Amino acid sequence: MSDIIDEVLSSVKNSAIFKNRxxxxxxxxxxxxxxxxxxxxxxxxxxVQLYRGERPSNIFIYGLTGTGKTAVTKYxxxxxxxxxxxxxxxxxxxxxxxxxxxxxxxIIEILGDKVPFTGLSTAELYRRMVKVLERSERVxxxxxxEIDALVKKHGDDILYKLTRVNYxxxxxxxxxxxxxxxxKFIDGLDPRVRSSLGEEELVFPPYNAEQLEDILKKRAVxxxxxxxxxxxxxxxxxxxxxxxxxxxxxxxxxxxVAGEITERExxxxxxxxxxxxxxxxxERDRVYEVIATLPFxxxxxxxxxxxxxxxxxxxxxxxxxxxxxxxxxxxxxEFVTQRRASDIINExxxxxxxxARVVNRGRYGKxxxxxxxxxxxxxxxxxxxxxxxxxxxxxx
DNA sequence: TGTCCACCGGAACCAAAGGGGT
DNA sequence: ACCCCTTTGGTTCCGGTGGACA
Numbered sequence: 001m002s003d004i005i006d007e008v009l010s011s012v013k014n015s016a017i018f019k020n021r022x023x024x025x026x027x028x029x030x031x032x033x034x035x036x037x038x039x040x041x042x043x044x045x046x047x048v049q050l051y052r053g054e055r056p057s058n059i060f061i062y063g064l065t066g067t068g069k070t071a072v073t074k075y076x077x078x079x080x081x082x083x084x085x086x087x088x089x090x091x092x093x094x095x096x097x098x099x100x101x102x103x104x105x106x107i108i109e110i111l112g113d114k115v116p117f118t119g120l121s122t123a124e125l126y127r128r129m130v131k132v133l134e135r136s137e138r139v140x141x142x143x144x145x146e147i148d149a150l151v152k153k154h155g156d157d158i159l160y161k162l163t164r165v166n167y168x169x170x171x172x173x174x175x176x177x178x179x180x181x182x183x184k185f186i187d188g189l190d191p192r193v194r195s196s197l198g199e200e201e202l203v204f205p206p207y208n209a210e211q212l213e214d215i216l217k218k219r220a221v222x223x224x225x226x227x228x229x230x231x232x233x234x235x236x237x238x239x240x241x242x243x244x245x246x247x248x249x250x251x252x253x254x255x256x257v258a259g260e261i262t263e264r265e266x267x268x269x270x271x272x273x274x275x276x277x278x279x280x281x282x283e284r285d286r287v288y289e290v291i292a293t294l295p296f297x298x299x300x301x302x303x304x305x306x307x308x309x310x311x312x313x314x315x316x317x318x319x320x321x322x323x324x325x326x327x328x329x330x331x332x333x334e335f336v337t338q339r340r341a342s343d344i345i346n347e348x349x350x351x352x353x354x355x356a357r358v359v360n361r362g363r364y365g366k367x368x369x370x371x372x373x374x375x376x377x378x379x380x381x382x383x384x385x386x387x388x389x390x391x392x393x394x395x396x
Numbered sequence: 397t398g399t400c401c402a403c404c405g406g407a408a409c410c411a412a413a414g415g416g417g418t
Numbered sequence: 419a420c421c422c423c424t425t426t427g428g429t430t431c432c433g434g435t436g437g438a439c440a
Contacts, residue, residue: 101424119416121423295427317403340428342404358404362438365402 063204206246
């Protein structure tokens with residue numbers, strides 16, 4: 001047994017490819033953030049109010065994914081905290097922590113109190129949060145990342161409450177840093193929330209290809225052994241990510257996975273084909289993961305779409321729903337209403353698995369036209385492997 | 397020039413699961 | 419013991435709609 005472990009262990013230790021793979025992982029925050037100097041400066045100059053123990057303005061940060069919003073924010077806050085040491089901050093990702101209850105629970109927990117993870121009302125949690133805040137007697141910065149996801153699901157109520165905490169708390173003060181990659185998001189907000197959350201605004205522009213290249217180069221030196229990754233490979237990864245709205249995280253993922261593939265193939269240099277394979281593999285993993293964790297009826301709807309698309313090139317909501325009902329019935333399962341199915345189709349669209357666009361066909365009504373946005377093989381594989389009921393159905 | 401299709405999508409509400417406080 | 423909470427994945431009801439066709 002331990003031989004196997006040893007073997008695996010030594011293969012990591014003696015990797016011909018990686019010196020230290022960690023530098024390419026998405027949660028690694030580097031010592032310096034190239035090409036984000038302006039943003040760091042701006043953010044720091046707002047937060048520096050902390051020096052006098054004052055509450056900095058609430059800040060709203062926009063920028064597309066992978067433009068360094070999260071990294072810059074964490075970087076500035078942790079550095080400031082090291083130097084000032086008179087405030088605290090919580091970082092909450094509102095896509096993972098996606099209910100008002102859990103946001104409050106997280107804040108309370110980071111402040112050092114325990115709360116039950118269900119059972120209480122949000123009003124009660126709010127009360128408790130105020131209590132712990134009152135006790136801490138400091139300035140508190142609350143970072144809400146991907147705040148748009150939360151508001152889409154639960155409205156801006158909690159934001160309103162959070163922006164008003166300062167009226168309820170006297171010995172401490174809080175500021176909110178909201179981060180979003182949806183630029184239009186702020187328009188839909190309650191005006192009161194908008195004005196108080198947007199006391200200061202910061203926009204992160206996407207990286208261009210050269211900047212991405214520079215970033216990749218710096219990380220590659222740390223992560224890879226010498227000679228494993230050539231300049232042209234880095235250029236390639238940067239170019240691919242730049243096409244994809246300058247997403248640095250994608251660029252780094254690409255480079256890392258390309259390295260992993262190279263290692264698996266027991267080669268000692270990353271080549272263009274490994275980068276291409278990485279691109280495909282990343283997309284495939286993402287799609288697989290998303291599909292495998294879908295609720296049952298969403299999977300069924302997806303299966304219906306796959307089935308329908310073997311006969312037609314595009315499907316309407318009605319056609320999908322008929323198929324779905326047939327499949328569900330033949331499997332002896334209940335089926336959801338068309339209203340719900342329509343929502344499921346929208347959800348699949350937003351996840352990028354299908355592409356659904358609303359069309360008006362005059363006399364023939366208004367509907368949605370659906371086509372698959374990813375390879376059907378991987379969709380089917382994910383469906384069949386994640387639920388044995390489908391396997392029975394598909395083969396039988 | 398109006399009709400009318402085949403849905404869209406907002407709103408309110410529901411029930412079971414997983415839990416509280418007092 | 420009793421009545422309370424949120425979340426998830428729904429349901430019911432319904433007004434709205436762009437443009438092909440008579």
